[in-house]
Amino acid sequence: MVTTGPAIAKPFIRGLGYNRVVTINDGMRQEGQQWGDEHGLEVDEYSVQKIEILRGPASLMYGSDAIGGVINILTNTPIANNTIQANVQSTVNANNRMFGQYANVAGNVNGFNWNAYGSIKTAGDYRNKYDGNVLNSRFNEKNFGGYIGINKRWGFSHLIFSHFDQHMGMVEGERNEAGQFLYEDALPSNSIIKGRTPLDPNQRVQHAKLALDNSFSLANGGRITALIGFQRNQRREFGHDHEEEHHDEHEHEDHDHEEESGAPSAYFDLKTINYSIAYHIPEWNNWKSSFGVNGMGQQNQNKAAEAIIPDYSLFDGVYMVLLPKPGIKQQ
Numbered sequence: 001m002v003t004t005g006p007a008i009a010k011p012f013i014r015g016l017g018y019n020r021v022v023t024i025n026d027g028m029r030q031e032g033q034q035w036g037d038e039h040g041l042e043v044d045e046y047s048v049q050k051i052e053i054l055r056g057p058a059s060l061m062y063g064s065d066a067i068g069g070v071i072n073i074l075t076n077t078p079i080a081n082n083t084i085q086a087n088v089q090s091t092v093n094a095n096n097r098m099f100g101q102y103a104n105v106a107g108n109v110n111g112f113n114w115n116a117y118g119s120i121k122t123a124g125d126y127r128n129k130y131d132g133n134v135l136n137s138r139f140n141e142k143n144f145g146g147y148i149g150i151n152k153r154w155g156f157s158h159l160i161f162s163h164f165d166q167h168m169g170m171v172e173g174e175r176n177e178a179g180q181f182l183y184e185d186a187l188p189s190n191s192i193i194k195g196r197t198p199l200d201p202n203q204r205v206q207h208a209k210l211a212l213d214n215s216f217s218l219a220n221g222g223r224i225t226a227l228i229g230f231q232r233n234q235r236r237e238f239g240h241d242h243e244e245e246h247h248d249e250h251e252h253e254d255h256d257h258e259e260e261s262g263a264p265s266a267y268f269d270l271k272t273i274n275y276s277i278a279y280h281i282p283e284w285n286n287w288k289s290s291f292g293v294n295g296m297g298q299q300n301q302n303k304a305a306e307a308i309i310p311d312y313s314l315f316d317g318v319y320m321v322l323l324p325k326p327g328i329k330q331q
Helices: 056-062 251-258
Strands: 002-005 008-010 021-025 050-054 069-074 083-093 098-109 112-123 139-152 155-169 202-217 223-238 266-284 287-302 312-319
Touching: 021 056, 050 056, 056 069, 056 287
Parallel strands: 021 069
Antiparallel strands: 002 008, 050 069, 083 098, 098 112, 112 139, 139 155, 155 202, 202 223, 223 266, 266 287, 287 312
């Protein structure tokens, strides 16, 4: 992982990251402005039950973006049949006074299974030996998600949902001659230093997902898997100053929009539809193979005056994937 601040971490495989590593979350490819430095994966870390790393030929089925590899994150794993269980977890970090709470309840009754979870985090500024409190390194998180589905001898069908909501400050590092952090050109008061609400500039990242994941067993020992999902990533930045000079004909209109109370200076709105269908051939001579198609349709919009990347529409597909891999031969 490469970290660029509290609650911000990017996965790297073989020295490659960002758009060269694909993250799969509960069967669906995670799409959330992963080119940027200023935010991490929009996945609730408390909810993760299992992580798999795919490299080499196994990553071919996810397209050229997976040149580094694939990280497969599982947050919803069915529990034993006729069981209901609940978990509560709490985390404390002394350095930045972080408190984190997580709870979930899951059940499996005659094949009908479900999971529901929720978590919150709140943190102040972290400290180091050079600066003391690093002003505006604070953050807050509120997340929830889960699934509902059925598991039978013919396979399974799961409806998966999640919502990630993170609000964090952005450290600018403005200091006086003595090296002390400044806020609005003055030394911050003690109440500001001890606060947990992000100051300007700050950003809010929200990520919502809904997916239907299916697997159907066939009489010949093979199976068909099919997934369709929708996700929306919204990233808003507040409190940035803009250049006074604009060179398009809508200069005045954009300036008026920026001055609206509470309006973000940058707003990326990314919508993605994911699809995947594959036929998994019955195991033959200790080899497993599958073929099918997967990909996504995507639309990115800028809804504020500042635009780091342009609006775009994209359709991506990986066709006729053949992935042989040796099975484990029993002695």
